[in-house]
Amino acid sequence: MKVYNSLTFQKEEFEPMNPNEVLMYVCGPTVYDSPHLGHAKSAVAFDLVRRYLEFKGYDVKLVKNYTDIDDKIIERAQEKDIDYITLSEKYIEEYEEIMTALNLKLDYKNPKATDIIDFMIHVIETLIKKGYAYESNGSVYFAVRTYKGYESIFQNKEGEEEYEDYEIPTDQEPLHGDKYDSKDFVLWKAWKEGEPFWESPWGKGRPGWHIECSCMTVKFLGEKIDIHGGGLDLKSPHHKNEIAQSTAYTGEEIFAKYFLHNGFIEVDQEKMSKSLGNFFLVSDLFKKFNPMVIRFFLISSHYRSSSNFTMDSIKQAETNYQKLLTTIQKVNELTPSGEKNGDLTELSDRIEKTRNGIIRAMDDDFGTPEAIAEIFTFFRELNRVLFEKNINITEEFKENFFTFIEELNEIFGIFPNLEEKLDLGLSEPIGEKDKLIKDLIDLTRDVREALRKRKIYDLSDEIRERLRALGLNIEDK
RNA sequence: GCCAGCGUUUCCGAGCGGUAAGGAGAUGGCCUGCAGAGCCAUUUAUCAUGGGUUCAAUUCCCAUCGCUGGCUCCA
Numbered sequence: 074m075k076v077y078n079s080l081t082f083q084k085e086e087f088e089p090m091n092p093n094e095v096l097m098y099v100c101g102p103t104v105y106d107s108p109h110l111g112h113a114k115s116a117v118a119f120d121l122v123r124r125y126l127e128f129k130g131y132d133v134k135l136v137k138n139y140t141d142i143d144d145k146i147i148e149r150a151q152e153k154d155i156d157y158i159t160l161s162e163k164y165i166e167e168y169e170e171i172m173t174a175l176n177l178k179l180d181y182k183n184p185k186a187t188d189i190i191d192f193m194i195h196v197i198e199t200l201i202k203k204g205y206a207y208e209s210n211g212s213v214y215f216a217v218r219t220y221k222g223y224e225s226i227f228q229n230k231e232g233e234e235e236y237e238d239y240e241i242p243t244d245q246e247p248l249h250g251d252k253y254d255s256k257d258f259v260l261w262k263a264w265k266e267g268e269p270f271w272e273s274p275w276g277k278g279r280p281g282w283h284i285e286c287s288c289m290t291v292k293f294l295g296e297k298i299d300i301h302g303g304g305l306d307l308k309s310p311h312h313k314n315e316i317a318q319s320t321a322y323t324g325e326e327i328f329a330k331y332f333l334h335n336g337f338i339e340v341d342q343e344k345m346s347k348s349l350g351n352f353f354l355v356s357d358l359f360k361k362f363n364p365m366v367i368r369f370f371l372i373s374s375h376y377r378s379s380s381n382f383t384m385d386s387i388k389q390a391e392t393n394y395q396k397l398l399t400t401i402q403k404v405n406e407l408t409p410s411g412e413k414n415g416d417l418t419e420l421s422d423r424i425e426k427t428r429n430g431i432i433r434a435m436d437d438d439f440g441t442p443e444a445i446a447e448i449f450t451f452f453r454e455l456n457r458v459l460f461e462k463n464i465n466i467t468e469e470f471k472e473n474f475f476t477f478i479e480e481l482n483e484i485f486g487i488f489p490n491l492e493e494k495l496d497l498g499l500s501e502p503i504g505e506k507d508k509l510i511k512d513l514i515d516l517t518r519d520v521r522e523a524l525r526k527r528k529i530y531d532l533s534d535e536i537r538e539r540l541r542a543l544g545l546n547i548e549d550k
Numbered sequence: 551g552c553c554a555g556c557g558u559u560u561c562c563g564a565g566c567g568g569u570a571a572g573g574a575g576a577u578g579g580c581c582u583g584c585a586g587a588g589c590c591a592u593u594u595a596u597c598a599u600g601g602g603u604u605c606a607a608u609u610c611c612c613a614u615c616g617c618u619g620g621c622u623c624c625a
Binding site: 082099100101102103108109110111112113114115116118143144145227228282303304305306307308309310311334335336337338339370373374375377378379380381383385386388389390392393396399400403434440442443445446447448449450453456457459460461525528530534537538541547548549 | 553554555556561562563564565571572573574575580581582583584585586587588589590617618619620621622623624625
């Protein structure tokens with residue numbers, strides 16, 4: 074299989090360092106606000122990568138961090154006059170709830186920046202010792218000029234100018250605030266009145282942003298990993314800095330073999346932003362759409378391209394998703410009674426063809442849109458043969474079909490709790506699905522059946538309409 | 551300003567050297583007590599514009615325009 078590697082600007086054959094295992098790190102959110110659709114896009118994109126790699130037989134270890142100490146968090150906590158921990162805990166909890174609803178698989182580890190302060194201090198000390206970093210006024214900076222090759226990271230150009238041999242001029246006064254070079258970035262931030270702090274060899278302070286991901290990777294996955302993921306906006310300088318400081322620390326040639334970056338959500342062809350007022354929080358979208366519709370929307374475009382979010386496009390996703398569910402429901406309701414015949418054999422072949430088509434698409438840098446197209450093509454054929462020609466199916470075919478659906482669920486994660494859904498015939502979640510609801514639905518169905526038998530259509534239609542208004546789709550045979 | 555990416559039919563959205571997947575919407579038809587679902591057909595494409603390379607370009611190269619991102623916090 075091939076993946077697009079941001080380091081080399083091209084698709085490459087995917088070969089993890091260990092043939093059976095994939096070590097993967099994804100930059101998680103800074104928890105100072107509720108997750109918006111962009112966070113969901115990133116999270117779902119890498120959940121998909123992880124799922125597909127697992128489907129291919131790899132044992133995937135995925136670490137995703139929480140940045141729980143940072144300027145914005147401190148600022149927001151001060152505004153609200155609460156402790157920064159209270160703030161970050163609140164948003165971590167919300168993030169986890171939302172990602173669970175979006176059917177993300179659990180990560181191997183979700184460390185918080187503040188969990189590993191000691192280790193960060195150790196890494197920063199090492200960087201100073203090795204001559205890559207310097208202390209200045211209680212802060213510590215990474216001197217980018219000491220890192221040969223810094224400017225070439227993520228540069229798709231030949232002959233990028235690189236730094237000559239350079240030693241940090243610690244005997245001089247810094248020219249750029251506390252820094253010797255404007256590009257130097259902070260590893261440790263000196264404490265300011267009113268801010269949370271940790272004790273360090275350089276006095277009170279807190280870690281800089283870039284160092285945390287490097288430290289987490291090394292601490293929880295090792296000095297070299299296979300895949301590092303994150304949003305496109307993190308490429309520079311965050312990932313650039315991560316690579317520099319990590320390899321400076323470990324002395325390894327590489328930090329991550331493949332860097333994967335996901336694209337953005339746009340709204341009406343414009344960037345989604347608070348100032349434009351076109352900002353969508355996932356929690357708000359959940360009020361109007363099933364989380365699986367959101368997930369389906371997100372995987373309907375390729376993870377690297379930007380997706381255009383409009384009310385129209387999310388409704389289209391809803392229609393499409395429902396279309397898949399409807400067909401699955403219909404197959405589920407069929408009672409196997411037939412003998413093997415030519416049509417069924419052909420359909421079984423179609424399952425195999427579709428499976429191969431999906432694998433082909435996903436093997437090419439996780440081509441979800443093409444994979445989904447394969448599913449639709451197969452489902453249309455399925456509908457035509459099964460429900461237009463009224464072919465009887467066999468037990469074997471039904472099993473075969475549901476094994477395939479289960480595979481789809483493994484790869485795309487779009488059919489969680491399918492059995493429940495099929496039993497209830499629900500198109501939308503209606504809150505707590507318990508036995509009472511199911512019984513009431515059955516009751517209503519029976520009443521409608523009776524009415525329709527006596528051709529009292531106006532009444533049965535009214536019941537149908539009112540159920541529909543409640544989010545229950547009733548379809549007459 | 552510098553760097554990177556994108557511009558495909560009414561809409562969403564693939565393809566990326568041999569004249570363009572899939573879905574939505576719309577219209578007509580089949581089916582149905584009706585509706586829905588489903589099926590069939592049409593809408594369905596001078597692939598932003600202008601040059602160039604090639605037997606052949608939506609796909610490669612150059613320029614222009616438009617949009618987006620990075621250069622400061624950001625998924």
